Structures are given as C-alpha cells and as structure tokens.
Amino acid sequence: MENKLKTEKSNITTMMEFVLLGFSDIPNIQGLLFGIFLVIYLTIFMCNSIIILIIKIDPALQTPMYFFLSNFSFLEICYVTITIPRMLMDLLTQKGHISLFACATQMCFVLMFGGSECLLLTVMAYDRYVAICNPLHYPLVMNHKVCVQLVTASWVSDIPVVIGQTCQIFSLPFCGSNTINHFFCDVPPVLKLACGDTFVNEIAVYVVAVVFIMVPFLLIVVSYGKIISNILKLSSARGRAKAFSTCSSHLIVVVLFYGTATITYLQPKPNQSEGIGKLISLFYTILIPTLNPIIYTLRNKDIMVALKKLLTKLL
Template sequence: MEFFLLGFSDIPNVRWILFGLFLVIYLTILMCNSIIILITSIDPALQTPMYFFLSNFSFLEICYVTVTIPRMLMDLLTQKGTISFFACATQMCFVLMLGGAECLLLAVMAYDRYVAICNPLHYPLVMNHKACVQLVIVAWTSAVPVVIGQTCQIFSLPFCGSSTINHFFCDIPPILKLACGDTFVNELAVYVVAVVFIMVPFLLIVVSYGKIISNVLKLSSSSGRAKAFSTCSSHLTVVVLFYGTATITYLQPKPNQSEGTGKLISLFYTVLIPTLNPIIYTLRNKDIMLALRKLLAKILT
C-alpha cells in the first residue's frame, strides 16, 4: 500500500523556486548547526553545561530537518510524491520522536538557566557533567516508546478511502483524515501525548522563567540584569516560536484545522524555526560570536 504526498503540487508554477529555496534553507541549517557543534566542542571557554545543551540542540535540529526536507526536495524534483506505507510510518515516528525530544531539551535548557541565575553557588554541583549527560539522555529517549506505540496504533487503522495526503510529510492530522471508521481513541491519544510532551515541558519552562525574572529584577546592578536577560532571551524566543506552532498543530480540534493552514503551520516548525534557531543563538550570544571569530582567524592564518 502506498500514499501520495500532495506537497506543493497544487502550485506547480513555483516548483523550482520552492526547490531552490528549501535547498538553500536545508544547507544553511546543516552548516550553521554544524558550526555551533564544532565551536562548542573545541573552544575551552564554551565547555559549560549551557553550551553542552546547545550543542545537543543543534544536533537535534539537524536530525529533525533531515527527516522532512530531503523528502520534500525529492518530491519537488520528481513530482511523484509516492511514499510507501512503511516509509510514511517511519517518517511520522521520527518526526514525533525528535519533536518530543526538542520539547524536553528546551525544558532542560530552561532548568539550566534557572539554576545558573537563581542558585549560582550550587550551579557547578547541581549541573555537573554526569547530571547534564543524564538530562540529555532522558530528553532524547523519553518520547521513544510512547511515539512508537502511537505510530503503530495510527497505522493499524483501516485506510479504505483516498490515499492522497494533503501535506509535504506524514503527520498525524492529515493521516487521521484518511482513516476509515471511528478515530476518537486515536485523537484522544494524540491529545494526551501532546499535553505530556508539549504542555508539561512548556509549563516547566514558564515556571523556570518566572523564577528567573523574579530573581533578575531583584538585582541592584542594571548591567547584571541586562546580562541575565540576554542569556535567556534567545532561548525564550525559540520556546515561544516552537511551542506556539506545535500547540496549534496537535492541540487544535480536528474540524477547525484546514489542510492549507495545517501545511503552513507545519512549515513554520519544520523549516522556518530550525532556520532561525542558530541565527537567534549565535547573533545574540557574545561567547559564540567570539569563538566563531577565533575559529575564522585560525582558518585564515
């Protein structure tokens, strides 16, 4: 059994423009995140928990976009769009697993900033290397069994109608629209998983930043307040962008989400936000920019 990913075949006149645009975006994401991983690995000044988490986040972003964009590029190039049942299930599984890992890793990064700003004296003890590795492992693996179970549940449904997926990758909302029979249990499971992996980490982030802002406002030095806010503003920007679009996709009632709107929102969290993330983190981070300049100086000399 095969599905057909409609993608952007309904606007064939801009096919080559979209192909060139998405190719440039994909290469930019790969290059920028690889540079972040490289400089956080080789620069001694960046051997801290914050940059350890940032390095993991950059690697996660590379994996996340690689699951969707190359397939989208191939469909734009060949105009075929056919995808096997197993390949579709595999793609959905990896998108959800990596998306869940990103939610949890963003929460871990918020906790790191909370400890650094609110308990600076205990920071080296609390965020030691072993603790950081354990937090990253939990972030990467927690969603795996849940997502595998949910994917198997969705793809065990009967698909007896159309096989055309009005999307550019295999995502839950468009797949459920193709299923025959009652999908209430599946939709309920989607809501439960979305609450656990989107809303719970988001609430933890909100609590962390509430405590951070409260502590920062108590600082007597205006330069200290500015420095504390600058270290958090990048992370907070990424959180708002990612969680906002993910919430609209997976927590919005099914009848209210049009296919065109769903496709546009998915473009935000699968393509646009991963493109902005390295820019947000590098341009607003003096340590990263300094390390980048030192690396360029070494390469050029």
C-alpha cells in the same frame, strides 16, 4: 450490498502507499521552491554544524549551557533531515509516492525528534534557572554526569510512547483516497484518511501532546517566572542586562516552537484547515530551525567571539 462490502474490504487491505501532495497546487513554482528549500536545508545543516564544532573546540564554551546547545543543534539537524530531503525529492520527481512503512517511519521520527526538542528546551530552561537562581550550587547541581543524564532522558524518554502511537495510527484501516494534503506524513492529515472511528486515536494524540508539549511548556514558564523574579532583584543594571541577554535567545525559540506545535497538535480536528496546517508545519519544521542558529549566535557574545577565533585560525 455484498459486492460493495467486498470492494471496501479490498480497498482497505490493498492500500500499500500514500501520495504526498506537497505543493502540487502551485505547479508553476516547483523549481523555485526546490531551490529555496535546498538552500534552507544546507543553511540549517551548516550553521548547526558550525555551532557544534565551535562548542566542541573552544575551552571557554565547555559549560552545561553550551553542552545543551550543541545537543539541541544536533537534534535540529536530525529533525529537518527527516522532512526536507524527502520534500526535495518529491519536488524534483513531481511524484510524491511514499510507502505505508516509509510514511510510518517518517511520522515516528518527526514525533520522536519533536518530543525530544520539547524536553531538551525544558532542560535548558532548568539549567538557566539553576545558574541564575542558585548560582553558588550551580557547579554541583549541573555537573557533567547530571548533564549527560538529562540529555539522554530528553532523547530516549519519548521513544516508547511515539512508537506506540505510530503503531496505533497505522494499524487503522485506510480506504478511499490515499492522497495526503501535506509535504510529510504528519498525524492530522494521515488520521483524516483513516476509515471508521478515530476518536481513540485523536484522544491519544491529545494526551501525548499534553505530556510532551504542554507539561514541558508549563515547567519552562514556571522556571522563567522565577528567573525573571530573581533578575529584577539584582541591584546592578549591567547584571540584569546580562542575565536577560543569556535567557532571551532560549525564550524566543521556546515561544516560536511551542506556539506552532500547540496549534498543530492541540487544535480541535474540525477547526483544522489543511492549507493552514501545511503553512504552520512549514514554520515549525523549516522556518524555526532556520532561525534558531541565527537567534543563538547573533544574540550570544560567547558564540560570536568563538566564531571569530575559528575564522581567524582558518583564514
């Protein structure tokens, strides 16, 4: 009995790395997956960079809405850079080894950028609310100083909470298996490897998810409830169509992002399937960031006009 306890203690204290299984269950298409994810990453990086560039150089896009959109595009680049390059390296080397510190760092930044994205989407909804429901006061309410303060708050307000939660998770003892059935260090699969009672940690995850996912989502719902109510009161059909067009892109992104994030972090632990969890994570870490630039450009006439201007100058 004493020897068994010593062995368990040794396993807990000596575990200094994890192994990310990634897509090792489908070994025949590792090369194909590498090619697909590389193209996706380069597409996300280039498309968002182009959005940032045209918003920066086109005078017609120097408005709060596009200021927030350029910050959102930059946030998307940061968000995917935390997961995809690491996944590409694992697909290439077929190893997947990641140190405890690197795993904690990756988790911290994924949660940080994810939380910032939730808050920034809420700020963007508030911007649309003021523009449509209170247009006369819009320039005063959404002046440059306020916009900078809102963006800064979106970027930094979740940092202390995320660092605290990451430290709490990685202060747990880990024993037995060190394999994470995922392609990055996400909270649910890492918590499954922890020894002992993780009830407090799970409650903490729920609380943080409610604060940074559900509360912002409810604020967005309230904002859009008032926006839609105001749009329907407009007498001009063209005015209604323009207002709906302005808001629809943002609304699509909100539904896609919040839907998958809610399933991942607010689903009860016993109901979480590792395979399904991995698939959902692919949606909100890779697929949705790929779709976002397309949604915002193809459904936005101002962006398309600015893009055509830029291409004309370059060609």
